[in-house]
Amino acid sequence: MIKKITIILLLLVLCSGCWDMKEINQLAIVDMIAVDRDDDGMFHAYYQILNPPSIEARRSGPSKAAVYTFDVKSTTMGRLMEQTGTVMSRNLYTSHLQCYVISERTARAGLLRMINYLENYKERRTNVYTIVSEDPVSEVISTFTLLDRVPGRNIRLLMDWHARKFGINKLPTRMKDIVEGVPFSRPTILPIVQYSGGGSASVSDRLEDINATKQSLKINGGAVFIKAKMVGKVNDEIKNTYYVLNGYASRKPETFKVKGETVDIEITGIRIKRTWESKDVLRIRMDAHMGIINNEQRQKLTVQNIGEMEQAFNRTYKEKCEEFLSFSVQKNWDMLGIGDMKQGRNRWRDIRVKFEIHSKLNHIGNTITPYE
CATH class of the missing domain: 3.30.300.210 (Nutrient germinant receptor protein C, domain 3)
Structure with missing residues (x-):
């Protein structure tokens, strides 16, 4: 009996255990990422981080924000993650990422650099929804949403509803759809998000305003991508006819x-x-x-x-x-x-x-x- 226990203990020593375990208090759970690139070539990234205590079922009212937005900038996309260590005390965790928001000027300059960065870095994801913003991404990502207090989830649900309205099982508007469309002649169309109102709705008092369409986000029209580069815009009618005639x-x-x-x-x-x-x-x-x-x-x-x-x-x-x-x-x-x-x-x-x-x-x- 003693010999069996000794063998079991020796085998336990060889077990690796949970070496990849991550403490929740050490993670910054990313809900949405927005990317912009200015005329000087500087990349601006906005990371929207969940605030778990504020979105618990037992808590109500706008006492705390459901998310917090951190913005960093760098001359190269690969150094953006390093810069997050200067503004937040936790490690980025993107497994719950809802969507990417890309500024129009960044989309028109082309997304190949961003796509290559996401594909080469194992913790980045290309299978989530991607939308283009006509308005400054700093306003879009800093806007409180109402029925869904988490903006990234709000945008994802808008996209899911958009797909269900047309009977589309999976809306072809993910970052990987842009990648898969690179070698083909048919363009890829991503929805465009617009911000209505003057000034960013970044204060939690916005949640107590009964006018839901004031200072809010909406999906309107589409951005046309060819070879991972935005070449123009279409209205909803053209976009919807594109869905029908292409069998989506x-x-x-x-x-x-x-x-x-x-x-x-x-x-x-x-x-x-x-x-x-x-x-x-x-x-x-x-x-x-x-x-x-x-x-x-x-x-x-x-x-x-x-x-x-x-x-x-x-x-x-x-x-x-x-x-x-x-x-x-x-x-x-x-x-x-x-x-x-x-x-x-x-x-x-x-x-x-x-x-x-x-x-x-x-x-x-x-x-x-x-x-x-």
Whole structure:
């Protein structure tokens, strides 16, 4: 018996134990990172650190900030982490990172340096959401959010809601999506975050203001990236059509006119099929179901009227697709990714694209006759 105990004790000596254990009190848990680069080439990094006692369930009110923002600067990105030791007494911990916020001028200068830095450093992450800020990142990252007191989580939930609205399982707006898009012709589109209001909402009293849209953040439009460099902006309509025609979205709200009257619908079950009629002609067919959200026609919803609605939508959305293609050619952005197909490689602008839209109205409300 004594011999067995001795052997066990000797084996325990050989065990490594928890050499990589990290004390929570020694960590600065990073929720969001914002990056800017000024005209002199100086990198500015803003690290938003969680304040755990303030976000406990039992605590309420704006007595303490849920996060604190630390900003550092360096001439090289690789020295930014070293600089954090001059302003905070804990080690950066990025396993709970929610998103990156990139300034517009940094995005237009190109993100390859930042991407290489993140890929080469094991504790940095490229599989989190990335957005571009039209406004100074110092204002965006220092803004209190309301329903979700942690700003990084607020932005991530906005992005998740954005994806669910279009039936997208995973929104293609992560840093790694920019990396994966580098060798391809089709650009990557990242959402743009905007700050509404004058002056940063960095004081906790902001949480007691009933006006939720004043001094707040919103997602509006998209930043177009080609070869990891921002080349321009698009509005929400162009961005959403990009999601549909490239097969990302499975549903989308739409508005069109039937004999001059407005009809709001949601198209669901979107399916996109591409076929080549010849080496120079690409046919893109979209099949979808329609559900009425709002019908301002002052007539009974008959079989004939349903047919008119389907035809009106097909015609309207075909025109929208053609306008999208014209915009793509005008900007010299291969928004349909034709250059990534064998037939269109190195000559996507020369390809003629035909659109076919086929819709079926199969979901209506409780009434088929409008009230008068």
